[in-house]
Amino acid sequence: MHLVLGLDGPLRVRVADAPWVHLAGVLTAPDVPHCLDAEGREVLLVFLDPESEVGASLAAALTGPIRGLSAAERDTLAREADPSRLMGPEGAAWTRRVVEVLGAGALPPSRxxxxxxxxxxxxxxxxxxxxxxxxxxxxxxxxxxxxxxxxxxxxxxGLPLRPYLAWLRLQRAAAAIVSGMPLGDAAQAAGFADSAHMSRTFRRMLGMSPSALRGAHRSQLVQDRGARRV
Missing domain, CATH: 1.10.10 (Arc Repressor Mutant, subunit A)
Known part of the structure; x- marks a missing residue:
């Protein structure tokens, strides 16, 4: 699942062949073909595992392939989102906050x-x-x-071991790529068999190629594994 916030202005979003719409942010259901135009915008892009508690709550609240965010919802979440801290112990609390802000229903107490x-x-x-x-x-x-x-x-x-490991590997690879590491080196550093294996995993789990992260220096990218950090 993708949650994208346009931090400094609206985004253009299109699902399949539907018309483009302008949104302050968007939550996209798993496996939904869509296009996102954020040219000239700074964005916060968060990947949520649908098997996690947060992912399951948000998926249950979706009434269609996407759920647009209002400017007020975007501002509330953006104000509380520091990407460098989201990757640490505060990340789980922020994703639970997403559920609250989007009215997706109450989550059980923290485990x-x-x-x-x-x-x-x-x-x-x-x-x-x-x-x-x-x-x-x-x-x-x-x-x-x-x-x-x-x-x-x-x-x-709140997530089985195998998908947790997959998200951990993706996070390491994404961080290496955004820092400028060559794709082959990033694949090796993250524990993939080779760059082709990494590319297949990126496309399957994130819907994008690793090379697409080359422009992420203008964006803020977070992978939420649906897990509590320690």
Whole structure:
């Protein structure tokens, strides 16, 4: 799911062959072909996993392929959004705020994180690219059975381990690309098999190519994995 805010003016949005519309911001449902024209605009682009609690709440509130944001809604969210902080512990609270502002319904209280899951999260963020991050290996390192870890991880984070790992890899690759790293080097640094694998994953999960991020120095890009940070 894509949430895009036009920080300094409206965006033009079109779904399939429908006419262009001008919106202060837009939330797009998963797997919806659409065009976004933000030329000359600074934007905040947030990717939300539809399997997360926030993603599921927003998806349930969509009555069509997109949900436009009013200028007041855009201003409220933009005022509270610092991209450098959204990528840290405050990111989960901001995405829950999106649910509130868009009237998508109440979310359950924030989850407590199982101590072994907290250790897994630390391991994942410290693990060098390409190292074994399989469920069995992680379970052995935190002394849980694979089945117990899988259950505890989903209960603690609100997202299964496998999509969490995919989002973590995408985040690392996106950050490397935006910083100017060549695509092949970014793929290796993020743990992809090669740049082709990275490109396929970007198109499948984000609906865009990695090279499209080359212009992201004029935008602010955040990938929300639907997880609490620690």
């Amino acid at each position: 407590s994180i199982h101590p072994r899951v907290r250790r897994v999260l630390r391991l994942l963020h410290e693990l060098p690219p390409g190292q074994d991050a399989s469920l069995a290996t992680l379970a052995a390192q935190v002394r849980l059975s694979p089945g117990r870890l899988m259950h505890a991880f989903t209960e603690s984070i």
